[in-house]
Amino acid sequence: MNSEKAPQAMKPETAAKKLGIYLPAAPQEFQDSVISRAEFTDLQSSPPEWLQELRHNGPHPRPEVARKLNVSIAGLARAGKTEPLTTAEIAELLQNPPQWLVDERASMAQVRTEEKRVRETRQAKDSH
Structure with missing residues (x-):
């Protein structure tokens, strides 16, 4: 062996x-x-x-597109963006954001704020 x-x-x-x-x-x-x-x-x-x-230059996979646009992968799906995007296409979306992108970015910001609040609450409980 x-x-x-x-x-x-x-x-x-x-x-x-x-x-x-x-x-x-x-x-x-x-x-x-x-x-x-x-x-x-x-x-x-x-x-x-x-x-x-x-x-x-891409094309970039969905996780990378979502990261670059500062939205979730689910947010991309809700917007019908299931295909890979190039760096130029992402830049165009960021320069002239459609309403779905504005909404998804706001949603992502709310999620992050809530996650931070939950983390801080847990840390406060753990320190007592």
């Missing part, structure tokens, strides 16, 4: 999610390969040109 462990690896979907990129926009060789932990670390520490381009 061999006691050596196989190196950890991840599916391309997982790697793309952790890298914050939209997998279908990545090169085919990335989409078709299993990524080792070492390869993933290399991608993070010295991203190749294609990864830098995707991160900068």
